[in-house]
Amino acid sequence: MKENKMQKNNDNMADGNGRMHENYIEGRNAVTEAFRAGKTIDKIFILNGCQDGPIQTIKREAKKHDAVIHFVTRERLDQMSETGTHQGVIAVAAAYAYAEVEDILKAAEDKGEPPFIFLLDGIEDPHNLGAIIRTACQAGAHGVIIPKNRAVGLTPTVARTSAGAINYIPVAKVTNMSQTIEELKKKGMWFACAEMSGDIMYNCNLTGSLGLVIGSEGDGVSRLVSEKCDFHVKIPMEGPLDSLNASVAAGVLAYEVVRQRINSRK
Numbered sequence: 001m002k003e004n005k006m007q008k009n010n011d012n013m014a015d016g017n018g019r020m021h022e023n024y025i026e027g028r029n030a031v032t033e034a035f036r037a038g039k040t041i042d043k044i045f046i047l048n049g050c051q052d053g054p055i056q057t058i059k060r061e062a063k064k065h066d067a068v069i070h071f072v073t074r075e076r077l078d079q080m081s082e083t084g085t086h087q088g089v090i091a092v093a094a095a096y097a098y099a100e101v102e103d104i105l106k107a108a109e110d111k112g113e114p115p116f117i118f119l120l121d122g123i124e125d126p127h128n129l130g131a132i133i134r135t136a137c138q139a140g141a142h143g144v145i146i147p148k149n150r151a152v153g154l155t156p157t158v159a160r161t162s163a164g165a166i167n168y169i170p171v172a173k174v175t176n177m178s179q180t181i182e183e184l185k186k187k188g189m190w191f192a193c194a195e196m197s198g199d200i201m202y203n204c205n206l207t208g209s210l211g212l213v214i215g216s217e218g219d220g221v222s223r224l225v226s227e228k229c230d231f232h233v234k235i236p237m238e239g240p241l242d243s244l245n246a247s248v249a250a251g252v253l254a255y256e257v258v259r260q261r262i263n264s265r266k
Contacts, residue, residue, distance in 0.1 A: 023093040023156060026086045028054040035061040040094040042153035043068040047077060047088035058089055066175070067091070068149060094154040099170030101180065104143030105187065107170060111142070114209040115189060116257065118144045121177055121225050122216035123246060126152045130161025131247035132214065137165035139254040140261075141212075144171045145180060151216075181228040184211060191229040193221050194253055196242060198232030206233070206257045207264045214250045 025034045025041075032054070034041060044062050046055060048071040062069050077086050108115040118136045123129045129152050136144050152158065153173065159166050174180045181191055191211040192204065206212075213229055215221035226232070235244065235252050244252070 023095055024080070024082060025091040025093055026081055026083050026089075028058065028087045028089055031058055031089050031091045032061070034091060034093065035065060040097050040154075041065060041067040042092050042094050042155075043070060044092070045070045045072050045077060045080065045090045047074055048072060050088045055089065066148065066173075092153075092155075095156045095159045096154045096166055096171070098154065098173045099143065101143075101145065101172045101174065101184070103170045104145070104172060108142040113140075113142070114207075115184075115211075116141045116209075116261075117184075117189070117211045118250065118254075119177060119181070119191070119211050119213045119225075120144065120146050120151070121213060121221050122147060122151050122219070123214070124150070124152050125217055125246070126155050126157035127161050128217060128245065128247040130158040130163075130166075132250045133158070133162040133169060133171065134165040135247065135251045135254050137162075137169040139251075139258050141169065141254070143169060145177070145211075146171065146173050147177050148173055148175045177222075178224045178228045181211065181213075181225065185230075190231075192253075193226050193229035193232045194234070194249055195221060195226065195232045196234050198234040200236050201233045201253060201256045202236075204231060204233045206253075206260045210257065212250070212253055212257065214246055214253075217246050 025031050031044065041062065044058065044067055046069060059069060077088065077090060080090055104117055105115055118132060118141055120129065120132060123132065123146065133144055154166065154171060189209040189211050191213055192206060193213045194215065213221055213225060233253065235249060
């Protein structure tokens with residue numbers, strides 16, 4: 001759900017010198033070996049204009065493993081580097097391996113429950129993602145789906161903020177969120193988009209096979225994803241502000257889903 005950006009995300013600039021404290025793998029040999037070892041790589045930063053053999057190999061591996069490639073300046077790499085020997089390439093490894101969407105559906109099937117899935121459209125703050133994963137786990141959701149691009153992945157900060165929930169709920173990463181929604185619709189799922197223009201959540205049917213779509217901190221749910229949803233739902237608010245923090249909004253909506261599911265079983 002859309003929220004005002006009241007503060008910058010400081011996790012990516014933790015020490016004041018532009019160094020990002022993530023799961024970094026620096027250097028050509030180290031990055032190549034990480035791929036060979038089967039590590040889950042979220043993204044790779046490569047020196048712009050570098051086209052030699054080792055870099056070409058890394059680019060091929062990145063595309064093969066669906067890692068996002070960013071071409072950046074040497075200054076940016078120098079700022080990011082924690083070793084000073086990045087050799088023109090830095091990879092960011094995920095703290096946890098990603099699941100597949102089918103794994104999430106299987107989790108619901110194994111419990112004999114209609115699927116309840118969170119779809120997060122562009123959450124960039126790792127604290128928000130970690131908090132939503134924790135809420136999803138505690139609300140009985142069967143999984144979380146995040147996009148490949150323009151969103152935070154499973155970083156160490158996300159893992160810490162989830163307070164261990166990341167070990168109990170599958171998180172899948174997809175290339176195209178709109179297409180994923182279409183594919184899940186064919187399996188009988190309905191999708192509720194969190195938007196201030198929607199119907200009050202108490203008046204919406206949030207039972208059955210449901211995907212709850214939460215938008216980014218700044219822009220909310222993207223137009224294409226919003227149009228794919230079956231209906232739009234909002235949280236009633238009495239205060240002077242027009243939105244809630246993304247993780248708070250996800251929590252409020254999640255427990256309205258829980259309330260309705262409990263009542264539907266009575």
